[in-house]
Amino acid sequence: xxxxxxxxxxxxxxxxxxxxxxxxxxEALWRMFHSYPPTKTYFPHFDLSQGSDQIRSHGxxxxxxxxxxxxxLDNLSQALSELSNLHAYNLRVDPPRFSLQFLSQCLQVALxxxxxKEYTPEVHSAVDKFMSAVASVLAEKYR
Amino acid sequence: xxxxxxxxKQLIASVWGKVSVEQCGAEALARLLIVYPWxxxxxxxxxxxxxxxxxxxxxxxxxxxxxxxxxxxxxxxxLDNLKGTYCKLSELHCDKLHVDPxxxxxxxxxxxxxxxxxxxxxxxxxxxxxxxxxxGVVAHALAHKxx
Numbered sequence: 025x026x027x028x029x030x031x032x033x034x035x036x037x038x039x040x041x042x043x044x045x046x047x048x049x050x051e052a053l054w055r056m057f058h059s060y061p062p063t064k065t066y067f068p069h070f071d072l073s074q075g076s077d078q079i080r081s082h083g084x085x086x087x088x089x090x091x092x093x094x095x096x097l098d099n100l101s102q103a104l105s106e107l108s109n110l111h112a113y114n115l116r117v118d119p120p121r122f123s124l125q126f127l128s129q130c131l132q133v134a135l136x137x138x139x140x141k142e143y144t145p146e147v148h149s150a151v152d153k154f155m156s157a158v159a160s161v162l163a164e165k166y167r
Numbered sequence: 168x169x170x171x172x173x174x175x176k177q178l179i180a181s182v183w184g185k186v187s188v189e190q191c192g193a194e195a196l197a198r199l200l201i202v203y204p205w206x207x208x209x210x211x212x213x214x215x216x217x218x219x220x221x222x223x224x225x226x227x228x229x230x231x232x233x234x235x236x237x238x239x240x241x242x243x244x245x246l247d248n249l250k251g252t253y254c255k256l257s258e259l260h261c262d263k264l265h266v267d268p269x270x271x272x273x274x275x276x277x278x279x280x281x282x283x284x285x286x287x288x289x290x291x292x293x294x295x296x297x298x299x300x301x302x303g304v305v306a307h308a309l310a311h312k313x314x
Binding site: 051054055058059129130133138139140141143146148149152 | 280292
Protein backbone atom coordinates (compact mmCIF):
# COMPACT_ATOMS: atom_id res chain seq x y z
CA UNK A 25 0.00 0.00 0.00
CA UNK A 26 1.34 3.42 -0.86
CA UNK A 27 1.94 5.41 2.31
CA UNK A 28 1.70 9.18 2.47
CA UNK A 29 5.48 9.28 2.51
CA UNK A 30 5.67 7.06 -0.59
CA UNK A 31 3.28 9.36 -2.43
CA UNK A 32 5.33 12.38 -1.50
CA UNK A 33 8.56 10.74 -2.64
CA UNK A 34 7.01 9.67 -5.94
CA UNK A 35 5.71 13.14 -6.68
CA UNK A 36 9.02 14.74 -5.70
CA UNK A 37 10.99 12.31 -7.84
CA UNK A 38 8.78 12.89 -10.86
CA UNK A 39 9.14 16.61 -10.26
CA UNK A 40 12.93 16.31 -10.44
CA UNK A 41 12.76 15.18 -14.04
CA UNK A 42 12.14 18.79 -15.01
CA UNK A 43 10.74 18.32 -18.48
CA UNK A 44 12.84 15.25 -19.30
CA UNK A 45 9.90 12.93 -18.72
CA UNK A 46 9.45 12.10 -22.39
CA UNK A 47 13.09 11.27 -22.82
CA UNK A 48 12.87 9.04 -19.78
CA UNK A 49 9.87 7.26 -21.29
CA UNK A 50 11.58 6.62 -24.61
CA GLU A 51 14.74 5.50 -22.83
CA ALA A 52 12.84 3.14 -20.55
CA LEU A 53 11.21 1.51 -23.57
CA TRP A 54 14.47 1.24 -25.46
CA ARG A 55 16.15 -0.34 -22.42
CA MET A 56 13.23 -2.74 -22.07
CA PHE A 57 13.43 -3.88 -25.71
CA HIS A 58 17.19 -4.29 -25.36
CA SER A 59 17.23 -6.17 -22.03
CA TYR A 60 14.05 -8.18 -22.57
CA PRO A 61 13.72 -8.93 -26.28
CA PRO A 62 10.42 -10.85 -25.89
CA THR A 63 8.73 -7.54 -25.06
CA LYS A 64 9.26 -6.57 -28.68
CA THR A 65 6.66 -9.11 -29.70
CA TYR A 66 3.96 -6.61 -28.76
CA PHE A 67 5.29 -4.07 -31.23
CA PRO A 68 5.66 -5.84 -34.57
CA HIS A 69 4.19 -2.76 -36.22
CA PHE A 70 6.83 -0.44 -34.79
CA ASP A 71 10.20 0.65 -36.06
CA LEU A 72 12.19 -0.51 -33.05
CA SER A 73 15.54 0.92 -34.07
CA GLN A 74 17.29 3.23 -31.66
CA GLY A 75 15.87 6.72 -31.60
CA SER A 76 12.86 5.76 -33.71
CA ASP A 77 9.99 8.24 -33.77
CA GLN A 78 7.58 5.51 -32.76
CA ILE A 79 9.54 4.64 -29.64
CA ARG A 80 9.75 8.33 -28.76
CA SER A 81 6.08 8.89 -29.22
CA HIS A 82 5.07 5.73 -27.41
CA GLY A 83 7.45 6.58 -24.57
CA UNK A 84 5.74 9.94 -24.37
CA UNK A 85 2.33 8.28 -24.09
CA UNK A 86 3.50 5.89 -21.38
CA UNK A 87 5.02 8.70 -19.38
CA UNK A 88 1.93 10.88 -19.75
CA UNK A 89 -0.16 8.04 -18.37
CA UNK A 90 2.24 7.54 -15.46
CA UNK A 91 2.29 11.29 -14.85
CA UNK A 92 -1.47 11.28 -14.70
CA UNK A 93 -1.44 8.34 -12.31
CA UNK A 94 1.04 10.24 -10.13
CA UNK A 95 -1.36 13.18 -9.93
CA UNK A 96 -4.09 10.77 -8.83
CA LEU A 97 -2.31 8.48 -6.41
CA ASP A 98 -5.36 8.38 -4.19
CA ASN A 99 -7.46 6.92 -6.93
CA LEU A 100 -5.30 4.90 -9.29
CA SER A 101 -8.15 2.64 -10.30
CA GLN A 102 -10.12 5.49 -11.73
CA ALA A 103 -7.16 7.36 -13.22
CA LEU A 104 -6.03 4.24 -15.08
CA SER A 105 -9.46 2.87 -15.88
CA GLU A 106 -9.30 3.50 -19.64
CA LEU A 107 -5.83 2.02 -19.86
CA SER A 108 -6.97 -0.93 -17.83
CA ASN A 109 -9.69 -1.63 -20.40
CA LEU A 110 -7.28 -1.18 -23.25
CA HIS A 111 -4.72 -3.61 -21.85
CA ALA A 112 -7.30 -6.21 -20.92
CA TYR A 113 -9.51 -6.29 -23.95
CA ASN A 114 -7.50 -4.84 -26.74
CA LEU A 115 -3.77 -5.14 -26.21
CA ARG A 116 -3.91 -8.27 -24.09
CA VAL A 117 -0.31 -7.90 -23.07
CA ASP A 118 0.57 -10.89 -20.87
CA PRO A 119 -0.66 -10.23 -17.35
CA PRO A 120 0.89 -6.90 -16.59
CA ARG A 121 2.65 -8.17 -13.61
CA PHE A 122 5.18 -9.73 -15.94
CA SER A 123 5.52 -7.02 -18.52
CA LEU A 124 5.28 -4.19 -16.10
CA GLN A 125 7.98 -5.85 -14.09
CA PHE A 126 10.30 -5.37 -17.07
CA LEU A 127 9.06 -1.87 -17.77
CA SER A 128 9.28 -1.04 -14.06
CA GLN A 129 12.86 -2.28 -13.90
CA CYS A 130 13.87 -0.29 -16.98
CA LEU A 131 12.04 2.86 -15.89
CA GLN A 132 13.82 2.63 -12.54
CA VAL A 133 17.19 2.18 -14.23
CA ALA A 134 16.45 5.22 -16.41
CA LEU A 135 15.54 7.22 -13.30
CA UNK A 136 18.55 5.94 -11.35
CA UNK A 137 20.99 6.85 -14.12
CA UNK A 138 19.62 10.39 -14.02
CA UNK A 139 19.24 10.80 -10.28
CA UNK A 140 22.32 8.87 -9.08
CA LYS A 141 22.57 9.08 -5.30
CA GLU A 142 19.19 10.80 -5.15
CA TYR A 143 17.63 7.50 -6.15
CA THR A 144 17.79 6.52 -2.52
CA PRO A 145 16.50 3.24 -1.09
CA GLU A 146 13.36 5.06 0.08
CA VAL A 147 12.71 6.52 -3.37
CA HIS A 148 13.48 3.15 -4.96
CA SER A 149 10.99 1.47 -2.67
CA ALA A 150 8.26 4.06 -3.34
CA VAL A 151 8.67 3.90 -7.12
CA ASP A 152 8.74 0.09 -7.09
CA LYS A 153 5.53 0.04 -5.05
CA PHE A 154 3.92 2.57 -7.37
CA MET A 155 4.73 0.57 -10.52
CA SER A 156 3.45 -2.54 -8.79
CA ALA A 157 0.18 -0.74 -7.97
CA VAL A 158 -0.11 0.43 -11.59
CA ALA A 159 0.41 -3.15 -12.78
CA SER A 160 -2.33 -4.37 -10.45
CA VAL A 161 -4.81 -1.83 -11.75
CA LEU A 162 -3.98 -2.62 -15.36
CA ALA A 163 -4.53 -6.31 -14.66
CA GLU A 164 -7.87 -5.82 -12.90
CA LYS A 165 -10.05 -6.56 -15.88
CA TYR A 166 -8.11 -9.39 -17.42
CA ARG A 167 -10.57 -11.98 -16.29
CA UNK B 168 25.95 -23.34 -21.43
CA UNK B 169 25.51 -19.61 -21.71
CA UNK B 170 27.27 -17.85 -24.54
CA UNK B 171 28.93 -14.52 -23.86
CA UNK B 172 30.05 -12.25 -26.69
CA UNK B 173 33.33 -10.39 -26.45
CA UNK B 174 31.37 -7.18 -26.04
CA UNK B 175 29.35 -8.59 -23.14
CA LYS B 176 32.48 -9.81 -21.38
CA GLN B 177 34.00 -6.39 -21.83
CA LEU B 178 30.92 -4.63 -20.45
CA ILE B 179 30.91 -6.93 -17.43
CA ALA B 180 34.62 -6.50 -16.75
CA SER B 181 34.65 -2.76 -17.18
CA VAL B 182 31.76 -2.25 -14.74
CA TRP B 183 33.08 -4.79 -12.26
CA GLY B 184 36.53 -3.22 -12.30
CA LYS B 185 35.09 0.01 -10.95
CA VAL B 186 32.78 -1.49 -8.33
CA SER B 187 33.52 -1.46 -4.62
CA VAL B 188 32.34 -4.93 -3.68
CA GLU B 189 31.91 -3.92 -0.07
CA GLN B 190 29.92 -0.77 -0.77
CA CYS B 191 27.86 -2.14 -3.60
CA GLY B 192 27.11 -5.42 -1.85
CA ALA B 193 26.01 -3.67 1.32
CA GLU B 194 23.80 -1.34 -0.64
CA ALA B 195 22.21 -4.05 -2.76
CA LEU B 196 21.37 -6.23 0.23
CA ALA B 197 20.07 -3.26 2.23
CA ARG B 198 17.82 -2.26 -0.65
CA LEU B 199 16.50 -5.82 -0.95
CA LEU B 200 15.46 -5.70 2.71
CA ILE B 201 13.97 -2.21 2.32
CA VAL B 202 12.19 -2.49 -1.03
CA TYR B 203 10.96 -6.06 -0.44
CA PRO B 204 10.55 -6.21 3.33
CA TRP B 205 9.34 -9.80 3.31
CA UNK B 206 12.90 -10.84 2.49
CA UNK B 207 13.77 -9.90 6.07
CA UNK B 208 12.36 -13.30 7.00
CA UNK B 209 15.74 -14.82 6.16
CA UNK B 210 17.65 -12.48 8.40
CA UNK B 211 15.93 -12.64 11.77
CA UNK B 212 19.31 -13.01 13.49
CA UNK B 213 20.62 -9.78 12.02
CA UNK B 214 19.29 -7.49 14.75
CA UNK B 215 17.76 -4.12 14.05
CA UNK B 216 15.99 -4.02 10.67
CA UNK B 217 13.25 -1.69 11.80
CA UNK B 218 13.79 1.18 9.35
CA UNK B 219 15.72 1.98 6.15
CA UNK B 220 18.29 3.86 8.23
CA UNK B 221 18.68 0.94 10.63
CA UNK B 222 19.03 -1.51 7.75
CA UNK B 223 21.58 0.57 5.87
CA UNK B 224 23.78 0.99 8.93
CA UNK B 225 23.35 -2.56 10.26
CA UNK B 226 26.85 -4.10 10.34
CA UNK B 227 25.56 -7.63 9.73
CA UNK B 228 23.71 -6.46 6.63
CA UNK B 229 26.82 -4.72 5.36
CA UNK B 230 29.01 -7.75 6.03
CA UNK B 231 26.61 -10.15 4.42
CA UNK B 232 26.13 -7.89 1.43
CA UNK B 233 29.87 -7.90 0.91
CA UNK B 234 29.91 -11.70 1.13
CA UNK B 235 27.14 -12.03 -1.43
CA UNK B 236 28.77 -9.69 -3.90
CA UNK B 237 32.17 -11.29 -3.42
CA UNK B 238 30.57 -14.52 -4.50
CA UNK B 239 29.20 -12.69 -7.52
CA UNK B 240 32.79 -11.82 -8.34
CA UNK B 241 33.54 -15.53 -8.49
CA UNK B 242 30.78 -15.95 -11.04
CA UNK B 243 32.33 -13.23 -13.15
CA UNK B 244 35.66 -15.08 -13.11
CA UNK B 245 33.87 -18.24 -14.19
CA LEU B 246 31.35 -17.10 -16.75
CA ASP B 247 31.75 -20.33 -18.67
CA ASN B 248 30.86 -22.52 -15.74
CA LEU B 249 28.30 -20.80 -13.59
CA LYS B 250 26.40 -23.95 -12.67
CA GLY B 251 29.61 -25.57 -11.43
CA THR B 252 30.67 -22.45 -9.57
CA TYR B 253 27.35 -22.21 -7.76
CA CYS B 254 26.71 -25.91 -7.20
CA LYS B 255 27.41 -25.90 -3.47
CA LEU B 256 25.79 -22.53 -2.85
CA SER B 257 22.71 -23.71 -4.66
CA GLU B 258 22.42 -26.75 -2.40
CA LEU B 259 22.97 -24.55 0.62
CA HIS B 260 20.24 -22.09 -0.34
CA CYS B 261 17.83 -24.94 -0.94
CA ASP B 262 18.57 -27.42 1.82
CA LYS B 263 19.76 -25.24 4.67
CA LEU B 264 18.58 -21.72 4.02
CA HIS B 265 15.25 -22.56 2.35
CA VAL B 266 15.30 -19.48 0.14
CA ASP B 267 12.74 -19.22 -2.64
CA PRO B 268 14.76 -18.69 -5.86
CA UNK B 269 12.47 -15.80 -6.77
CA UNK B 270 14.53 -13.84 -4.25
CA UNK B 271 17.63 -14.26 -6.42
CA UNK B 272 15.83 -12.51 -9.25
CA UNK B 273 14.80 -9.69 -6.92
CA UNK B 274 18.34 -9.20 -5.67
CA UNK B 275 19.68 -9.29 -9.23
CA UNK B 276 17.31 -6.54 -10.34
CA UNK B 277 18.23 -4.46 -7.31
CA UNK B 278 21.93 -4.89 -8.06
CA UNK B 279 21.31 -3.54 -11.57
CA UNK B 280 19.56 -0.47 -10.13
CA UNK B 281 22.41 0.10 -7.65
CA UNK B 282 24.87 -0.03 -10.55
CA UNK B 283 22.68 2.37 -12.56
CA UNK B 284 22.60 4.90 -9.71
CA UNK B 285 26.35 4.54 -9.28
CA UNK B 286 27.42 4.77 -12.90
CA UNK B 287 24.60 7.11 -14.07
CA UNK B 288 24.80 7.76 -17.79
CA UNK B 289 27.70 5.35 -18.26
CA UNK B 290 25.25 2.57 -17.43
CA UNK B 291 24.09 2.46 -21.02
CA UNK B 292 21.25 0.30 -22.35
CA UNK B 293 23.83 -2.15 -23.71
CA UNK B 294 25.45 -2.29 -20.31
CA UNK B 295 22.14 -2.86 -18.59
CA UNK B 296 21.16 -5.61 -21.03
CA UNK B 297 24.42 -7.46 -20.36
CA UNK B 298 24.05 -7.14 -16.61
CA UNK B 299 20.39 -8.18 -16.67
CA UNK B 300 21.55 -11.27 -18.55
CA UNK B 301 24.30 -11.88 -15.99
CA UNK B 302 22.06 -11.55 -12.94
CA GLY B 303 19.55 -13.79 -14.67
CA VAL B 304 22.03 -16.59 -15.30
CA VAL B 305 23.46 -16.28 -11.79
CA ALA B 306 19.96 -16.61 -10.37
CA HIS B 307 19.37 -19.60 -12.61
CA ALA B 308 22.63 -21.27 -11.50
CA LEU B 309 21.75 -20.69 -7.86
CA ALA B 310 18.38 -22.31 -8.38
CA HIS B 311 19.79 -25.20 -10.35
CA LYS B 312 20.27 -27.65 -7.50
CA UNK B 313 16.88 -27.12 -5.95
CA UNK B 314 14.79 -30.19 -5.48
